[in-house]
Amino acid sequence: MKKQHGSMIRFALVRLGSLMEKVSKLESYQQMKRWKKRYMLIWI
DSSP states (O other), rough: OOOHHHHHHHHHHHHHHHHHHHHHHHHHHHHHHHHHHHHHHOOO
């Protein structure tokens, strides 16, 4: 039972980690878009 519980926690941590990675990727993508917009405004 204890072993199963440990694997459950590990699984949850892995899921959380992948979710955080997705969120950070999305945030960096949005920041890139924002920077692109700024650069476009500067260049025009």
